[in-house]
Amino acid sequence: MKGGSGDLIEQRLEQMMVVLVYDDNVGMGPAKRAGRSDTGETAAYDHHAWLDRLVHAKLRSAICSKRKAVYARRMIVVTNRIPVAEGFEIDFEDRFRKRVHLVDQAKGFIRNEVHRPRPMKLDHETGEWTPGPGGTGYYEVKTWWESFDDFVAWTKSPSFAEAHRNRPPKEMFRGPNELTIHEVFLSTDDAHEAG
Numbered sequence: 001m002k003g004g005s006g007d008l009i010e011q012r013l014e015q016m017m018v019v020l021v022y023d024d025n026v027g028m029g030p031a032k033r034a035g036r037s038d039t040g041e042t043a044a045y046d047h048h049a050w051l052d053r054l055v056h057a058k059l060r061s062a063i064c065s066k067r068k069a070v071y072a073r074r075m076i077v078v079t080n081r082i083p084v085a086e087g088f089e090i091d092f093e094d095r096f097r098k099r100v101h102l103v104d105q106a107k108g109f110i111r112n113e114v115h116r117p118r119p120m121k122l123d124h125e126t127g128e129w130t131p132g133p134g135g136t137g138y139y140e141v142k143t144w145w146e147s148f149d150d151f152v153a154w155t156k157s158p159s160f161a162e163a164h165r166n167r168p169p170k171e172m173f174r175g176p177n178e179l180t181i182h183e184v185f186l187s188t189d190d191a192h193e194a195g
Contacts, residue, residue, distance in 0.1 A: 034076075072176075074148070080141040106157065108153070120132050151181075
């Protein structure tokens with residue numbers, strides 16, 4: 001991803017590798033730093049375990065920093081709810097499997113998911129799930145963006161026009177799609193940062 005969150009992670013990883021390579025303590029291992037004379041397997045194990053913990057801590061720090069930076073800029077999720085007509089599901093899914101991935105290169109793009117409908121209904125008295133009425137639902141195409149401005153810039157770009165050039169036939173849909181935008185203000189990832 002050019003100019004997106006992937007660049008930030010790559011930069012952090014490069015910085016961490018520099019720290020690991022030039023940290024004098026890395027080559028010594030915990031046993032020597034503690035003034036012990038352990039050698040052989042114990043020292044090697046201590047060294048590898050210590051290095052694993054260090055790398056994990058630095059990776060976690062980089063990911064948390066990236067996440068905080070994205071939250072500070074109000075990350076958004078754009079959802080396109082699409083009512084696909086019965087019998088066109090395979091063709092619709094194929095279009096996404098074969099897409100050109102132009103959005104993946106857009107500034108501020110984080111990720112994309114396509115959700116297949118699975119209409120189910122909960123009977124609150126019995127706690128049982130049964131197929132929902134009508135047996136149809138909406139496909140949802142979700143894209144995560146670092147900011148609303150990044151999303152808007154994508155929709156005005158030549159790449160967006162190219163990605164939407166090959167329009168599907170109208171009969172593929174039961175009705176109009178619905179576009180919604182949500183701002184991420186809380187995530188289960190926040191709990192991992194605090195831990």
